[in-house]
Amino acid sequence: MLTLVLAGLRDRCASLLGAFVALALGVGLLAVTGLGLSATFHAPERAPQRFASSPVVVTGHDRLVLDVRRGPATAPVERRLDRPQPVEAELLRALRARWAVTTAGGPDAVGVDAPADRVRDLVGSRARVLTGTERVRADPDPERDARALTALNALLGTSGGVTAFVSVFVVASTFAFAVALRRREFGLLRTAGATPGQVRRLLLAEAAVLGVLASAAGCALGALGAPLLTRTLVDGGLAPAWFTVGGASWPYHAAFWTGLAVALTGAFAASRRAGRTGPTAALREADVDADxxxxxxxxxxxxxxxxxxxxxxxxxxxxxxxxxxxxxxxxxxxxxxxxxxxxxxxxxxxxxxxxxxxxxxxxxxxxxxxxxxxxxxxxxxxxxxxxxxxxxxxxxxxxxxxxxxxxxxxHTAAAYVASGEDLRPVTPLPAGAVVSATGATSVFVRDGAEAVVKYGARAVADPAAFADLARLPV
Incomplete structure (x- = not known):
């Protein structure tokens, strides 16, 4: 059987080349996306940058809990701030009176060279005390990398699913095409005494050999393409600058066995049809499909x-x-x-x-x-x-x-919208003009004892002006 399979693959290498290339490229893409997903799952913890030399960091609170009336009752609503509140001047003086204090980038956070427990006793509930890897929370936009990794995870997962979907159809269609061309050959095998089961096993064995060779080639392509994917994602701003593909082995196993399964799955339906080929098919002079x-x-x-x-x-x-x-x-x-x-x-x-x-x-x-x-x-x-x-x-x-x-x-009735990092108010305003300064933020609403629901919101400086310029949906 093995000799017959290898001889058949050698004689039909041209007709099976499409399936080999499609499967190898599909396995290579699966390996690359798997390596990228592994890197997003096991991303290294970033060291603090802003207060790398301070063992303890004191920051202002980054959330405000407000009482909002909802119908007859009053519900606590937690609003997240774009940046932490400044550290209280009185607290800052108390810290400087006892220990060496480093202010980096503004009064919203200070580095303290002191034992963490003594700093917590002094600060109490007036601010947050960060130590160890938690000091990253004092860096600018500490959740930026987490958001980038989440988006990257979704992108690579979608790419892997689309790759597997296309590979199944391409490989299945290639084997169906090969079976359609080999109808007389299968008829001759049946005439020589081959059973339908032997014909099916012959095709499945060819698919297994092709799947092993193409999957191995695809894994090699994946190893070569992973660094290129990393550079492309970083250069395109889709991944943080420190993102790199690790040396995990499970993406290669997943890609290899997925490729082999795709080859066998694609050949299964074709093998069943080949097994139903009768001995009289070898005598036909016309290829006309009935069923x-x-x-x-x-x-x-x-x-x-x-x-x-x-x-x-x-x-x-x-x-x-x-x-x-x-x-x-x-x-x-x-x-x-x-x-x-x-x-x-x-x-x-x-x-x-x-x-x-x-x-x-x-x-x-x-x-x-x-x-x-x-x-x-x-x-x-x-x-x-x-x-x-x-x-x-x-x-x-x-x-x-x-x-x-x-x-x-x-959602807006304004004639013009200006956005940017360094906007300044326009004074004096033209007659009849209405201007409303807003900024994106989030509101966290408590639902029950433990659940917190996040909603997108706008921070508004002038609610009356914003009401004139906005069409808010219910």
Missing amino acids: VLPPGRALAGAALLLTGLGLLVWTCATEPSELLKRKTYTTLPMLLIGGTALLAPLLVRPAARLPLLRGAVGTLVQENAAASVRRTAAVAAPVLVTVALAGSLFGSAAGVTRAKGAELRE
């Missing part, structure tokens, strides 16, 4: 298509804002595209009858495509999946951007 869509494929395609359409309608009817989330506008097109690709054989003959080509050559192309439906569908499925997925993802991202821009425009 172009098996019941199992029809059922799976219809189920995916109906599931995607049902989820789309249900989301639009119940929670339309979910369509703006990455997980929704990435997974829903996958269901629709997968269902359409499985049902592609039904579309081959109507599409082949379209008058796209003229003359004798056009007639031959159309009749050949319409007669060999399985072969045509196997060739067209990878193109359909790739083009549809690229178009849906780019179109969804552009649609989400336009939707968010339209939402922001609908």
Whole structure:
């Protein structure tokens, strides 16, 4: 069996080259994204920068707890500040009277060279006392790296899912194309006494050998491409400057076994069809497909298509804002595209009858495509999946951007909006002009005894002016 498999792979290297390249590239991308995900999961703790030489740091509070009336009751609302409050002057004098104090970048935080417990006894609840790695909280925008890693995690996870999705269809279509071309060969094997099980095992063994070789090549490509991905992410501002890919081994294992599973999964359906080839197929002179869509494929395609359409309608009817989330506008097109690709054989003959080509050559192309439906569908499925997925993802991202821009425009009645880091008030104002200075912030509302819910908010200097310029949704 092994000799027959290796001989078959050697003789058909040209027809299987597409599956090898697609699987190797897919495994390489999976390895690269896995290494990137591993680096985001196990990112090193950053050392303090602003107060690296101070063992203890005293900072002002970065939250205010306010009492907000909600109906007949009063609820405590926690508002997070963009920067910590200044350290009280009285507390600062008390610290300087006892120990060496270093002020770095303003009065919102001071470094103290003293035992932490004695500093806590003096400070009490008037400020926060940070030691060890907690001193990072005094650095400018300490959560910037965490936000970048979270966004990077989502980006790499989505890329890995799309890669696996496309690889499955490309490899499955390649094996289906190879089976369609080898129908007479399988008929000869059946005539020589081969059983359907032996024919299926032959194809699965070829897929296993191809999967092992392509997955190994993909892991090597992943090791070479990981540093390039790191530089690209850092240069593009998608990852912090210190981000680097570690030496974890699980991404290689995950990519290798995923590639092998993809190869076997893609060849499984083709092997079942090859096993059903009868001995009379070796005597045929024409390749005309009769049963172009098996019941199992029809059922799976219809189920995916109906599931995607049902989820789309249900989301639009119940929670339309979910369509703006990455997980929704990435997974829903996958269901629709997968269902359409499985049902592609039904579309081959109507599409082949379209008058796209003229003359004798056009007639031959159309009749050949319409007669060999399985072969045509196997060739067209990878193109359909790739083009549809690229178009849906780019179109969804552009649609989400336009939707968010339209939402922001609908929320303001101002004729002009100015933004920047160093804005100054304009005085005197023109007659009839209304100006409202605002800034982004967050409000944390307590829900029960322990839960805290975060809401986006705007810090407003003049509520009356802001009310004239804003259209706030309910």
